Amino acid sequence: MMNRKLMCGGGTIAASLFAALPAWAQEAVEAGTPIAAATTEAAAAVPNPGNNAWMMTSTLLVLLMILPGLALFYGGLTRSKNMLSTMTQIGGVTALAMLMWVMFGYGLAFGPEGNQFISWGKFFLAGVTPDSTAATFTDEVISEYIFIAFQMTFSAITVALVLGSVVERMKFSAVMAFTVIWLVIVYYPIAHMVWEARGVFFAMGALDFAGGTVVHINAGVSALVAAMILGKRRGYPLEPMPPHSLTLTMVGTGLLWVGWFGFNAGSALEANGSAALAMINTFVATAAGALFWMLAERLAGHKGSALGWCSGVIAGLVAVTPAAGNSGPFGAIILGAVASVICFFCVSKLKPALGYDDSLDAFGIHGVGGIVGAIGTAIVYAPSLGGPGGDDFVIGAQLVTQIFAVLATIALSVIGTAIAMFVAKALTGLRVAPEIEHDGLDIGEHGERAYN
Amino acid sequence: MKFIIAIIKPFKLDEVREALGAIGVAGMTVSEVKGFGRQKGQTEIYRGAEYSTNMLPKVKIEVAAPDDLAGKIVETIQQVASTEAIGDGKIFVLDLASAVRIRTGESGDTAL
Numbered sequence: 335m336m337n338r339k340l341m342c343g344g345g346t347i348a349a350s351l352f353a354a355l356p357a358w359a360q361e362a363v364e365a366g367t368p369i370a371a372a373t374t375e376a377a378a379a380v381p382n383p384g385n386n387a388w389m390m391t392s393t394l395l396v397l398l399m400i401l402p403g404l405a406l407f408y409g410g411l412t413r414s415k416n417m418l419s420t421m422t423q424i425g426g427v428t429a430l431a432m433l434m435w436v437m438f439g440y441g442l443a444f445g446p447e448g449n450q451f452i453s454w455g456k457f458f459l460a461g462v463t464p465d466s467t468a469a470t471f472t473d474e475v476i477s478e479y480i481f482i483a484f485q486m487t488f489s490a491i492t493v494a495l496v497l498g499s500v501v502e503r504m505k506f507s508a509v510m511a512f513t514v515i516w517l518v519i520v521y522y523p524i525a526h527m528v529w530e531a532r533g534v535f536f537a538m539g540a541l542d543f544a545g546g547t548v549v550h551i552n553a554g555v556s557a558l559v560a561a562m563i564l565g566k567r568r569g570y571p572l573e574p575m576p577p578h579s580l581t582l583t584m585v586g587t588g589l590l591w592v593g594w595f596g597f598n599a600g601s602a603l604e605a606n607g608s609a610a611l612a613m614i615n616t617f618v619a620t621a622a623g624a625l626f627w628m629l630a631e632r633l634a635g636h637k638g639s640a641l642g643w644c645s646g647v648i649a650g651l652v653a654v655t656p657a658a659g660n661s662g663p664f665g666a667i668i669l670g671a672v673a674s675v676i677c678f679f680c681v682s683k684l685k686p687a688l689g690y691d692d693s694l695d696a697f698g699i700h701g702v703g704g705i706v707g708a709i710g711t712a713i714v715y716a717p718s719l720g721g722p723g724g725d726d727f728v729i730g731a732q733l734v735t736q737i738f739a740v741l742a743t744i745a746l747s748v749i750g751t752a753i754a755m756f757v758a759k760a761l762t763g764l765r766v767a768p769e770i771e772h773d774g775l776d777i778g779e780h781g782e783r784a785y786n
Numbered sequence: 787m788k789f790i791i792a793i794i795k796p797f798k799l800d801e802v803r804e805a806l807g808a809i810g811v812a813g814m815t816v817s818e819v820k821g822f823g824r825q826k827g828q829t830e831i832y833r834g835a836e837y838s839t840n841m842l843p844k845v846k847i848e849v850a851a852p853d854d855l856a857g858k859i860v861e862t863i864q865q866v867a868s869t870e871a872i873g874d875g876k877i878f879v880l881d882l883a884s885a886v887r888i889r890t891g892e893s894g895d896t897a898l
Contacts, residue, residue: 574837576830636831645833682834695833 381467381476388605389480395596396487400428400494403593407586407644408498411694414578415774416502417784423506424494427513431490434517439489440482442522443530450534452523470603484600485529489521491597492549496751498696499557502575503567503771506779508762512560512754520556520750524548524743540739541715541732543612544601546656546708547743554701555747558692563755564764566691568771580640587644591620594651598658611722612658616651619670623650626671630678642678645699649677652703657711662720669714673706705740712736787882787895788856792847793821793875794867799845805866806849809858812898815848825873844875850882852895 405421412420431439438457445455456462459482466478493513500509527533528540528548535547542548567575577583598616602609627646628638653673654666661669681698692698712732715721758764765771770778777783794802799816806814820841827840851859860877868874887897 571835575835576832576837639831641832686834698833 379467379475382474382604385470385474385476385604385606386480388609389476389484389600389603392596392600393480393484393487395593395600396484396491397593399590399593399597400487400491401425403586403589404491404494405586406582407590407648408501408694410579410581410583410586411577411641412501413575413774414785415776415783417578417776418782419506419775419779420497420501422780423497423501423504423509426506426510427493427497428490430510430513431493431517432486434514435486435489436482439517439522440485442518443489443525444485448526448530448532450532450537451527453526453530453532471608472604472606474604476603481603485525488545488549488597489517489525492521492545492553493517495549495553495696495700496557496560498694498700499561499692500564501693502775503765504564505762505764505766506775508758508764511761512758515754515757516556516751519753520552520747521548524552524746528739535739535742538735538739539732540735541660541711542656542708542739543658543660543711544598544655546652546704546711547739550652550655550700550704551708551740551743552704552747554697554699554704555744556751557696558690558701559748559751560755561692561697562690563752563759567693568768570691571686571689577641580644583644584640587647591647591651594620594655598655602659608659614663615654615658615661615666618663619654619657619666620647620650622667622670623647623653623674626674627678630675634678634682645677645681645695646674648699649674649703652700653707653710655704656708657714660711660722661714662722665714665719665721669707669710672710673703676706677703708740709733709736787885787898788851788853789880789882790847790849790851790856790859790863791878791880792849792863792867793819793844793877794847794863795869795874796843796845798867798869799847802847802863802866805862806859809862810855811849811851811859813849817846817848819844819846823873823876842873850885850898852898 401424402421405424408424409417409420436459440459441455441457442452445453445457447453447455462478462482464477464479467475468478468481469475493516496516497504497509504512525548528535528542528545530536535542540547569575595613595616599609599612602612624643624646627642627649631638631642650670650673653669654661657666657669677699680702681695685692685695685698712735713719713729715723715732716727716729717723717725721727755764766775766778774783792802796818803814803816820843822840822842825842827838827842830837830839847863849859856879860879863877884893885895885897886893
């Protein structure tokens with residue numbers, strides 16, 4: 335959402351999501367942004383019920399992406415003996431991330447006090463009432479509780495995405511310990527830096543509509559680092575580990591796609607034209623991603639596959655996330671297609687060549703697709719390509735900003751994940767015993783089987 | 787009496803059954819089996835990871851027949867089940883020592 339300064343034309347909307355807060359409003363006035371001061375008065379306004387309703391819907395759509403969308407998508411890709419553990423890990427971290435968010439996550443990412451890198455205040459949602467509002471990107475407001483819930487689901491899905499690289503071998507306790515540390519030292523700071531008006535990337539004018547950097551590059555790169563620290567699954571890559579149910583994976587893919595409209599179009603924070611643009615782009619970029627993955631398979635001499643279609647859908651969705659409201663529909667189609675083909679190459683050629691075991695390709699699709707999307711956004715934003723950028727928009731300068739934001743996010747993800755994994759290792763031992771890994775984590779870690 | 791075992795491609799089963807019925811074969815036993823020969827297995831690919839399965843599904847037909855019909859049966863199966871590609875299967879013919887119909891206790895050709 336750091337794109338808004340550009341999107342709304344110049345610095346007129348330096349509107350912090352928290353312009354309603356006296357402390358920040360004071361700073362804004364001192365900084366000489368009169369519109370921000372005006373927004374403070376508008377904050378007394380009652381939220382538009384239409385916007386509130388759309389944001390409540392979007393929040394639930396993002397939850398649908400996780401449960402059961404991501405749980406089925408990831409679960410179907412694992413072996414049947416690890417189905418429950420994969421879904422339970424996703425359920426566990428989602429619930430944990432929600433509780434952490436209302437206790438201190440929201441305060442660390444969007445609190446009233448803070449600097450370029452982190453904020454604080456509003457811990458345990460102190461002072462938030464049903465009448466509290468959060469600013470959108472225009473002079474509208476939405477209920478603060480809805481904004482809190484919407485952002486809460488983003489933190490939950492990001493950490494759940496990371497699990498794709500470590501399933502089938504990481505202890506449940508280790509997953510939970512990792513989540514606590516990772517959210518605090520990686521997610522909350524990056525969310526603050528990208529989405530909060532004081533954040534360093536926000537101020538730079540980097541374009542990221544719905545979280546290409548915060549969610550996808552962050553989750554993908556963290557997944558790669560976590561998988562490398564954790565080590566390969568026993569038997570990988572010699573022993574066959576085919577997905578146990580591509581049927582469930584396809585069901586999950588469909589739910590992810592539907593839920594993604596809340597993720598992308600909801601990131602407009604209003605039911606307006608920007609949300610509409612994000613919606614159409616989330617359709618067409620994804621469609622292009624699906625077909626171009628299958629096309630890449632044919633060109634590589636394979637059959638166009640169901641898993642290829644699913645993978646292409648996710649690659650397209652990931653790539654269009656930063657560009658959702660920052661691209662015309664045809665720019666989005668190109669972005670989805672290009673990201674899909676690059677992800678296909680990374681997953682099917684580069685990963686085997688490098689030899690790491692990213693079990694479900696969290697890096698190959700979310701990391702790589704996120705990077706392609708974030709950089710590509712600088713290109714498709716241009717008005718000459720149908721994007722919403724102003725006439726004075728310069729692709730080259732924006733590219734530099736985008737690449738800087740990507741590299742900085744990667745650096746933070748790598749360092750933070752390494753710390754979180756080593757702490758989790760010290761606390762829990764990280765990996766299940768070889769016998770449990772052989773018998774499956776369902777029975778070994780949870781005492782149940784997915785199928786009887 | 788002869789005991790004929792034919793391993794054929796699964797999709798050829800219906801045709802073979804009809805053709806054998808037409809020449810007077812009154813019964814057969816059919817099982818789904820797995821195996822390999824010159825055709826080897828098939829390859830599955832998931833996001834570029836290739837897994838070869840070295841056993842392929844086949845159908846096994848077992849028919850017991852009087853000596854004079856056995857040659858015709860083998861010939862019919864061979865012609866109907868053939869696609870002229872590797873993996874079409876094999877036919878084995880064994881001498882059959884005896885046969886008994888459980889319901890009546892009849893034995894020999896009359897039991898078939």
